[in-house]
Amino acid sequence: MRFDVNYKNSEYTSAFGNSNQTQGHLMKVDRDIIITSMYMYRGSASATVNVAPRIYNSSNQLIGTGPSIPTTPDMGWIKFTFDSPVSIRKDEEYKFLFYFDSSCPIGGLGGHSDVNLMKLSTGDNKTSFTILNGYYTNGGDSNPLTFNRTWMMSFGFDFYYYIDIxxxxxxxxxxxxxxxxxxxxxxxxxxxxxxxxxxxxxxxxxxxxxxxxxxxxxxxxxxxDIVNKTELLFNVETEPFTLAEEWEDQTIKIIEYSDDPYKTESAILIETEEFSFHDEFKDTVDVLYYTDDPRQTSAELELTSNYSPLDELNGDFDILTWTDQEDIDELNINLTASPLPQLIIQDEDFQVFGDLQSIVVNKISKQGTIKLLFSFDEGQTWEYFKFNTWRLTDISNMEMVRRHAMDIDSLSQISEKEFSGKGNKIRLTYYIDDNIHWNQHTQVDNIKIVSNAPVDDAKFSDAEFFLLNTLATLQLTIGGNKLMGKLDDPDKGKVQYRVYLNNKPYYPSNGNFTSLSPAPVDIKLNISEKDILFGQNNSLTVEFQDAWGQKDTWSTTFFGTYSGLMFMDEKGQYFSDSFGGLLKHLDFDIVVAGQTTDFQKVIVKNQLGQVVQNLVLEVVKDKLPPGVTIELSYTDPFIAEDYLLFNKLINPNDEMVFYVRIATAITAPPASNGQFEIRAKVDPV
Incomplete structure (x- = not known):
């Protein structure tokens, strides 16, 4: 939301304004504003004098100027329009000045008056100007470097600011x-x-x-409330996961889009766990056959299997026979069949002494399926291990058992760490399914449970125990306004910490320690740029302690600046802030249709605080007027490119140089105040 403000302080008429001097006030503002004009009050003094506005930043760089205006007596408030709008940053010191080319009493509060730290507020949302000092004086139209006691001067501003909700x-x-x-x-x-x-x-x-x-x-x-905002980007950091974990037990569809008009088909390779057609298709499957051979009138499918028509019979059945041999009293039938999938539930627990390390299952036959589920609570619940976590399943549902029970290969990959904390009892259930296409049945030779149980343990008759506590350790780095590291305890106890920014509690905001957590604790804390002192050193202190209260401190300082991929000019001045707010334009002045401008040098700097790669610079073309092209180049001399790719590793604070120019067609329509946008993208390492 934009707020436009016109503000003037009191109309002072007492005289000051010495010949050929630049003078005014050292001030700061309590919000980011953009100034378009300055005002000065002209009283009844008789002399005529030329006056021009000047604004210098805290680095004594001239950032705002405008044309000189001849002033005469009784003009009252005189408006001076800047050549281009001037961005003023919150709480930074600026010199707001006027240059006089001769001696004349200009509006001001006469006499030595101590106005240090005087705060003047506008009538809008109380934008406040704090006057720190004034009456700067040295000869000529230049940045004043000396000052006397402060004088109060009449001044005013036209400015605007945004409050983006x-x-x-x-x-x-x-x-x-x-x-x-x-x-x-x-x-x-x-x-x-x-x-x-x-x-x-x-x-x-x-x-x-x-x-x-x-x-x-x-x-x-x-x-x-930004009406022209069409998209929003959130950077979400998660624990590593796989698509298999996210889509488990779900039916997925893959939709592919291509703008290639000649593409008629696409191939997608999906890697899954091993399965058999029998497992997936059960008893019925349709086979569709396609050929582009016009001579082929029929298709033949040869299926090799130990199929029997009896497989088509579900449930119990009777066999009736007829014979004309009167001397046969009974008929013997030998029937060989594969059993249905079955679940064998162990009715007692294995007692585990020590730490359970692994479970080994040795099969005799290669054919058939054997899978296992685990219970650590005497058979009340059953679990399987998948995607690095234990999950519950229902053994009353055979389909769920078939899908969730673990095969021998998966079982062998469970480490001692995954079994830790599961108790000292374990019960197994076995899912067995013979393959109907083979005559060999599933057979298990043995099951072995491996643990590091103590055998010849030491025995003590008299003992004294001493508690030795080791101080927690902290390893931290800060970059890109992000604090990263790890808080550890060699004793593997619990630890906690708190963070101070510029000697004020930052996290937690109430100044307390975080809750005690098992070591190690990963620290990933973003430092909000709203709390950083820009253009100066900031202090960052982390206090940490273990559960016994042994405390230590880690401290550092860092220079307050923006974070991200930042665009700068040759003088190191930023074009925008970390949130995309405009600080200054890459100004090409007036461009005539059919003209190609001179190129300008631009620097993009890695202030993300981490190594990145594959920097891509692209122009947002859909925002360009018709007939206008923005061209980029790696080098001087200029070689036009549609986009730029820096295919290499880019370390923190590395700078990439490129060049920009505007090319227009003779038919390009007029576009006042035309703007263009260049976006940067990188890949993480």
Whole structure:
């Protein structure tokens, strides 16, 4: 939302304004604003003098100027329009000045008046200007480097600023939630007012431990009042997972899109667990045959199997025979059949002494299927291990047993770590299914349970125990405004920590330690740029301790700057901030139709805090006026490219140089204040 403001302070008429000097105030503003004009009050003094506006940043760089205006007595408020809008950053010091080319009493509060730290507020949403010092003086039209005691001067501004309302909720288990030291639910429906009042401004500050509390599906619901915002990007970091884990027991369809008009078919290779046609298709299968041979009028399918018509009979059946031999009293029939799939449930537990390391099953026959399920609670529940976790199944459902029970190969991959914490009792159930296409039956030779049980353990008659505690250790790095590392304890106890930013509690925000958690604890904390002091060093302190209260501290400093892939000019000035807010334009001035401009050098810098690769720079073409092309080049001399790919590893703070120019067709229609956008994309390493 844009707010346009016209603001002037009091109309002072007491005289000051020495010849050929640049003077005014050192001030700061409590929000980001963009100034388009400055005002000065001209009283009844008799002299005529030329005046021009000047703005210098904290690095003493001239960032705002405008044409000189001849002023005469009693003009009152005089407006000076800048050559281009001037971006003023929140809480940074700027010099707001006027240059006088001769001596004349210009509006000002006469006499030495101490106005240090005077705060002047506008009538809008209380944009405040804090005057720090003033009455700068040295000869000529240049940046004043000295100052006397402060004088109060008449001044005013035309400026505008944006308040972009961006708020988010986490939608989980049918309710909208926000995080304030803990998750707070506000119900199943929310209004615009709820977003503004309770919504989270920056979800990157929600700690990883908090996200782990939301089990199952989590949706991010976002509200913004930016009418031209068409898309939103969230960067979500998750634990590693596989598509097989996500799509387990689900039917999936794959839809492929191609803009290739000549493509008539596509091949998709899917890798699955081993299975047999019998397992998937059971008793009935249709075979479709296609050929483009016009001479082929019929198809033949040869199926090799030990099939018997008796296989078609379901359930019990009787066999009736007839013979005309009167001397036969009875008839003997030998019937050989494969049993139906069966489940054999062990009725007693194996007692495990020590740590269970593995379970080994040795089969005699290669054919047939044997799978196992486990119970660690005397047969009350049954589990299988898949995708690095134990999962429950229902042994009363044979189809679920067939799908979930573990084969011998999968069983051998379970490590001692996965068995830890499952207790000292284990019960097995066996799923056995003979292959009807083979005459050999499933046979198991033996099952072996391996544990590191103590045999000749030591015995003590008298003993004294001493508790030795080792201090927890912390390994951290900061880059791209993100704190990353690990808090560990050699004793493998519990640890906790808290973070201070610029000597103020940052996480948790109440200054308390986090809850005790088993070591090691991964720390991944985004430092919000709203809390960083830009253009100066910031202090970051992490206090940590173990469950015994032994405390230690880790401290560092980092320079407050933007994070991300940042575009800069040759002087190192940024074109935009981390959130995409415009700081300055890559200005090509007026471009005549049919003309190709000179090229300008642009630098893109890796301020993500991590190594990336495959930097791609592309122009957003759908926003360009007709007949206008933005060309990119790797080199000087300029060789036009449609897009640029830097196919290499890019370390933190590495800079990539490229060049930009505008080419227009003679038929290009006029486009005032035309703008274009260049986007950068990288791949993680």
């Amino acid at each position: 961006n708020r988010s909720f986490a939608f989980h288990e049918g309710g909208y939630k926000y995080f304030n030291n803990s998750w707070v639910s506000i119900g199943s429906t929310v209004t615009e007012s709820d977003y503004i009042t309770y919504g989270m401004e920056d979800i990157s500050t929600v700690p990883e431990d908090a996200w782990k509390q939301l089990l199952g599906n989590v949706e991010i619901a976002h509200f913004t």
